[in-house]
Amino acid sequence: xxxxxxxxxxxxxxxxxxxxxxxxxxxxxxxxxxxxxxxxxxxxxxxxxxxxxxxxxxxxxxxxxxxxxxxxxxxxxxxxxxxxxxxxxxxxxxxxxxxxxxxxxxxxxxxxxxxxxxxxxxxxxxxxxxxxxxxxxxxxxxxxxxxxxxxxxxxxxxxxxxxxxxxxxxxxxxxxxxxxxxxxxxxxxxxxxxxxxxxxxxxxxxxxxxxxxxxxxxxxxxxxxxxxxxxxxxx
Amino acid sequence: xxxxxxxxxxxxxxxxxxxxxxxxxxxxxxxxxxxxxxxxxxxxxxxxxxxxxxxxxxxxxxxxxxxxxxxxxxxxxxxxxxxxxxxxxxxxxxxxxxxxxxxxxxxxxxxxxxxxxxxxxxxxxxxxxxxxxxxxxxxxxxxxxxxxxxxxxxxxxxxxxxxxxxxxxxxxxxxxxxxxxxxxxxxxxxxxxxxxxxxxxxxxxxxxxxxxxxxxxxxxxxxxxxxxxxxxxxxx
Amino acid sequence: xxxxxxxxxxxxxxxxxxxxxxxxxxxxxxxxxxxxxxxxxxxxxxxxxxxxxxxxxxxxxxxxxxxxxxxxxxxxxxxxxxxxxxxxxxxxxxxxxxxxxxxxxxxxxxxxxxxxxxxxxxxxxxxxxxxxxxxxxxxxxxxxxxxxxxxxxxxxxxxxxxxxxxxxxxxxxxxxxxxxxxxxxxxxxxxxxxxxxxxxxxxxxxxxxxxxxxxxxxxxxxxxxxxxxxxxxxxxxxxxxxxxxxxxxxxxxxxx
Numbered sequence: 001x002x003x004x005x006x007x008x009x010x011x012x013x014x015x016x017x018x019x020x021x022x023x024x025x026x027x028x029x030x031x032x033x034x035x036x037x038x039x040x041x042x043x044x045x046x047x048x049x050x051x052x053x054x055x056x057x058x059x060x061x062x063x064x065x066x067x068x069x070x071x072x073x074x075x076x077x078x079x080x081x082x083x084x085x086x087x088x089x090x091x092x093x094x095x096x097x098x099x100x101x102x103x104x105x106x107x108x109x110x111x112x113x114x115x116x117x118x119x120x121x122x123x124x125x126x127x128x129x130x131x132x133x134x135x136x137x138x139x140x141x142x143x144x145x146x147x148x149x150x151x152x153x154x155x156x157x158x159x160x161x162x163x164x165x166x167x168x169x170x171x172x173x174x175x176x177x178x179x180x181x182x183x184x185x186x187x188x189x190x191x192x193x194x195x196x197x198x199x200x201x202x203x204x205x206x207x208x209x210x211x212x213x214x215x216x217x218x219x220x221x222x223x224x225x226x227x228x229x230x231x232x233x234x235x
Numbered sequence: 236x237x238x239x240x241x242x243x244x245x246x247x248x249x250x251x252x253x254x255x256x257x258x259x260x261x262x263x264x265x266x267x268x269x270x271x272x273x274x275x276x277x278x279x280x281x282x283x284x285x286x287x288x289x290x291x292x293x294x295x296x297x298x299x300x301x302x303x304x305x306x307x308x309x310x311x312x313x314x315x316x317x318x319x320x321x322x323x324x325x326x327x328x329x330x331x332x333x334x335x336x337x338x339x340x341x342x343x344x345x346x347x348x349x350x351x352x353x354x355x356x357x358x359x360x361x362x363x364x365x366x367x368x369x370x371x372x373x374x375x376x377x378x379x380x381x382x383x384x385x386x387x388x389x390x391x392x393x394x395x396x397x398x399x400x401x402x403x404x405x406x407x408x409x410x411x412x413x414x415x416x417x418x419x420x421x422x423x424x425x426x427x428x429x430x431x432x433x434x435x436x437x438x439x440x441x442x443x444x445x446x447x448x449x450x451x452x453x454x455x456x457x458x459x460x461x462x463x464x465x466x467x468x469x470x471x
Numbered sequence: 472x473x474x475x476x477x478x479x480x481x482x483x484x485x486x487x488x489x490x491x492x493x494x495x496x497x498x499x500x501x502x503x504x505x506x507x508x509x510x511x512x513x514x515x516x517x518x519x520x521x522x523x524x525x526x527x528x529x530x531x532x533x534x535x536x537x538x539x540x541x542x543x544x545x546x547x548x549x550x551x552x553x554x555x556x557x558x559x560x561x562x563x564x565x566x567x568x569x570x571x572x573x574x575x576x577x578x579x580x581x582x583x584x585x586x587x588x589x590x591x592x593x594x595x596x597x598x599x600x601x602x603x604x605x606x607x608x609x610x611x612x613x614x615x616x617x618x619x620x621x622x623x624x625x626x627x628x629x630x631x632x633x634x635x636x637x638x639x640x641x642x643x644x645x646x647x648x649x650x651x652x653x654x655x656x657x658x659x660x661x662x663x664x665x666x667x668x669x670x671x672x673x674x675x676x677x678x679x680x681x682x683x684x685x686x687x688x689x690x691x692x693x694x695x696x697x698x699x700x701x702x703x704x705x706x707x708x709x710x711x712x713x714x715x716x717x718x719x720x721x722x723x724x725x726x727x
Contacts, residue, residue, distance in 0.1 A: 005315050066445035068406035070420060071437055078434040082238060126561035129521050133555035134575025134627060137547060144578060148565045170301035174413070181303075195311040202304040209299040226565055226607030 009193050013200040016187065021204065023179040027097065027169050031104030032162055038105060039112025046117050057113065064110035069103070069168050076103040077175045097179075100172040104165060111161050119154035120146060152223045159216040163209055170205065180204060239435055246426045246439035253422035254443070256336070260408035260418055263340050265401060268347025275352035277381075280359055290352070297349030303410050305342040310414050313338060339411045347404060354396040358389035391462045398455035402448050409444075419443055472497040472662065473631060478517055478527035478538070480510075487513045489686040490527070495631070498660040502673040504697075505683035506709055511666045514683070515633050518664065519553045520546040532630045551579060554624035558636040560616040562608040562623070568595065569604040572623045580627065587626075594622040598652050614645030618652055625656060632656075634665040638672075670713060674698050682706045 042060065045053035064072065077099045081091050123146050131141035173181035184201050188194045277283075278290045297305065314330035321328040362385050370380035412421035419440055427436035473495040480488040487510045495501055503511040516522040517538075518529065523546070524538040531552040536545045554575075562571050572591035576582040582590070595601055598618040608616055617637055624632045637653065638646045650672050657663055657676045667673055673680055673694060680697040682690045682705075690703045701707045 005319075062449070063441075063445060065402070066448035067441045068409040068420065068444060070406075070409045070412075071423075071441045071444060074433065074437040075441060078437060082434055124561075124564075126557060126559055127563060130555075130557060130561035130563065130623075132521060132550060133519060133553075133557075133561075133633075134623065135547065135551040135579030136575070140578050144574070145563055145565075152565065167301040170303050171410070195308065195315060198304055198307040198311065202300045202308060205301055205304065206296060206299045210295075213299075226567075226609060 005195060006193065007196075009191070009196040010199050010203070013187060013193075013197055014204065017180050017183055017197075017200055018204055020178065020180045020183045021208065023097070023177070024166070024169050024172075027100055027104065027172060027177070027179065028162070028166050030101045031108055032165060034101070034105035035108025035112055035165075038109025039116055042109055042113035043116040043120075046113065047120065061110045061114060064107055069107055070171055070174065072107055073100065073103045073171065073175060076106070096176045097172070099175060100169070100177050104168065107168075108161060108165055112158065115154050115157045115161070116150070119150040119157075122153050123149045155220055155223050159212075159220065162216070163212055166209060166212065167205065170201075239432055242430070242432050242435045243439050243442075246423065246430075246432070246436045247442065249426050250419055250422045250436070250439050250443060253417055253419050256416065256418040257405070257408050260336070260339060260343065260411055260416070261401070261405045264343035264347040265351075265404055267340075267344035268349075268351045271344065271348025272351025272353075272355050275348060276355040276359065279352065279356055294349045294352055297346050298353065302343070302346050302407050303413065305346050306339055306410060306414060309342040309345075310335070310338045313341070335414055336411075336416060339414060339416055343404065343407065346407075347400070350400055350403075354393050354400060355389065358393035358396070359385055361392055362388045391459075394455060394459040394462060398452060401451055401455070405447060405451065406444065472499075472532065473518070473664075474528070474530040474535075475518070476528040478514070478529070479525045480513055480517055480522060481525055487686050488517065488524070491686075491688060493681075493688065495662065495664065498662055499678045500657045500663045500665070500676055501679045501681060502665045502667055502677040503681045503683055504667070504670075504673060504709070505681075505689075509683045510686045511683045512635055515555075515635050515664060515666050518631075518633055519550050519555060521555075552630045553633055554627045554629040554631075555633045555635065556617070556620045556624050556637045558640050560608070560613070560620045560640075562616055562619055564608055567605050567607055568600060568611070568619050571608070571619055572626045575623065575627050591622070591626050594626045595619070597625070597655075598622045599648075612645060613641045614648045617641065617649045621649070621652055621656070625661075631662040631664060634663060634667065636666050636668065639668055668713070670698070670710075682709065684709070 042057045044050070045057050077096070080099065080102065081094075084091050127145050127149065128141055131145045136144070169179065170181050172179055173185055176182070180201060184197045187197050191197075275290045275294060278286045279294075283290075314333070317328055317330050317333075320326065321330075366384055366388065367380055370384040375383065408418055409420035411418055412424055415421065417425070423436045423440035426439075427433040430436070473493070475491055475493040478488055478491040478493075479486070491510075491514055493514075503514065505511045513522055517524045518531070520529075520541070523541065527538050529536050529538060529549060531549055534545075534548050534552055536549055541549075563574060566574060569588070569591055572595060573584075573587045576587035576590065577584060592601070592604065595604060598621055600615060600618055600622065603611060603615065603619075608619070611619070621632075621637070634653065638649050641649060646669070650669065653663075653665070653672075654676055665673070665677070675694075677694055679691060680694050681688050682697060682701075682703070684705050690697065690701060690706045696702075697706065698710065701710060
């Protein structure tokens with residue numbers, strides 16, 4: 001089970017692994033961006049109760065909530081080529097990272113759609129009434145009054161999802177993506193110092209998560225500047 | 236590549252046999268984690284000296300790193316530690332005889348403790364201070380007020396969060412397959428690679444997890460209705 | 472000016488408004504009194520279609536709408552004739568005081584930003600909040616928030632301003648500042664419909680008082696008539712319960 005523990009290796013490994021942080025962040029950024037679009041698209045049929053689409057979205061959200069990300073990753077990795085083959089698209093040569101991005105986008109989309117829906121419903125009904133009372137149309141009310149406030153309400157949850165997603169990217173190596181974890185795997189094969197590699201990786205992940213938390217926390221404060229009480233802390 | 240639908244059922248029957256391991260990997264960490272989480276939450280609420288910083292650090296670190304790291308560090312780290320101790324004192328413990336599941340359980344328990352402490356803490360905070368003051372006003376001690384008045388309400392309020400965490404850990408237990416634990420995902424992986432039918436096997440595994448999740452959420456819904464019956468029809 | 476004919480409204484089969492007929496002249500200040508559940512707030516909300524009446528006709532100014540066939544566009548046009556001051560202020564939480572007042576002008580009335588700003592500052596000065604232009608609602612007291620609410624309504628220069636219990640969510644010591652602002656604008660000849668529990672305010676400011684109970688207008692008249700010589704038993708009992716026996720002595724004793 002590996003060689004004797006050598007703490008100095010931890011420091012030595014960090015720069016090597018850190019080099020691959022870019023891949024991790026790429027996966028994160030792409031999947032969050034696509035997830036946001038998907039989330040909005042999925043929230044609309046739910047809010048306006050569009051028949052069939054509504055049921056499909058419920059099923060989609062339930063499935064994503066109901067299965068581990070690892071299973072979702074495998075399903076996309078093995079399933080997407082099979083599905084696309086039916087319409088004669090060959091993706092067998094597509095790099096693994098795209099499968100990861102697609103999986104995490106689908107996964108984030110489900111979560112975001114629920115967050116958005118909840119946030120819009122959480123905006124006080126009096127706001128809409130006031131908007132109508134000054135003569136706004138329902139579209140004007142939605143974009144000028146409800147949505148800006150819903151975004152504020154949704155923000156802490158979206159931020160949590162981003163951080164959760166960042167941690168989840170650590171599973172991308174299971175289908176052969178060369179991110180930090182993937183590089184860590186090859187380091188272990190080369191040096192047999194698994195423990196040191198995982199400690200290095202933990203340090204990097206922890207630092208990045210702390211940085212994200214700080215930044216997102218600051219942003220949240222900015223969004224809440226017109227709120228006296230910090231409502232999001234109670235949620 | 237076509238999908239062999241009957242094989243999904245074959246795989247399902249094979250995979251479901253591993254359900255007990257997944258359940259152990261979910262329930263044991265949550266049970267131990269609850270005790271850790273409650274202790275840590277109280278330490279953080281009462282700002283106990285020295286322990287307070289340690290508790291904060293523990294929660295922050297475990298929530299801030301992927302759970303796969305906890306599993307890997309403990310899986311590789313504890314044997315090394317035991318080996319060193321045992322060679323120093325000639326204890327002659329053979330670490331390769333320790334079942335792997337034990338390492339996974341320790342790692343998941345520590346992670347669960349961190350997440351649960353956050354849930355319990357925010358539950359306690361969300362019980363109004365009026366409840367605490369009322370408890371003091373009828374002559375309860377700090378301890379009585381916490382355990383008789385505040386905690387029961389805090390835990391009831393936290394049921395939706397507990398459910399989310401339960402489902403989260405049910406899903407997280409799938410990571411154990413990476414250290415060759417034969418739980419649901421591990422079993423699916425074996426079925427997949429022996430028959431070279433990956434998609435079918437993982438569809439079957441997905442169905443098992445999905446079904447379990449729906450069951451857990453259903454039970455939690457009923458439980459919440461029952462436990463929070465005292466506050467039904469309230470304004471909040 | 473305002474004309475309601477046969478306004479009906481039910482919630483879950485219980486009839487809240489049982490065919491209301493009401494005419495209000497330009498510049499008139501009308502207060503609506505009545506016990507809770509009498510339908511007074513619903514009536515107010517039917518006037519600007521925050522509740523869509525089940526039947527009847529609503530006319531404000533030159534705009535006339537048959538409620539049963541009201542289109543979205545007609546509802547919006549009627550709404551633009553009025554402005555409302557809410558019980559819970561309902562200020563836009565994500566906008567500053569000035570933006571709150573400007574919002575309706577820019578979006579609904581399509582006033583140029585510069586002009587909207589000028590007009591908003593003017594009305595905010597009138598309600599005594601010139602020094603709070605860039606505060607957010609959460610940074611204001613309830614009384615200040617409600618004065619912003621009044622400014623927001625006033626800025627639109629509507630045919631009529633609807634007040635829905637504008638002081639009932641306020642702490643007692645803050646009621647005065649809001650009432651005095653409403654009194655000031657009442658004197659300027661703006662048409663107002665006020666649902667309130669403030670009896671002395673109703674008596675002092677209104678041209679006409681309506682008493683509602685059980686979804687109908689039980690009695691209407693000048694403040695003098697309603698407060699000192701109510702004809703209906705229901706009105707008398709309500710006033711007695713609200714104010715106690717001694718508060719409004721019968722007119723005769725006073726004259727003596």
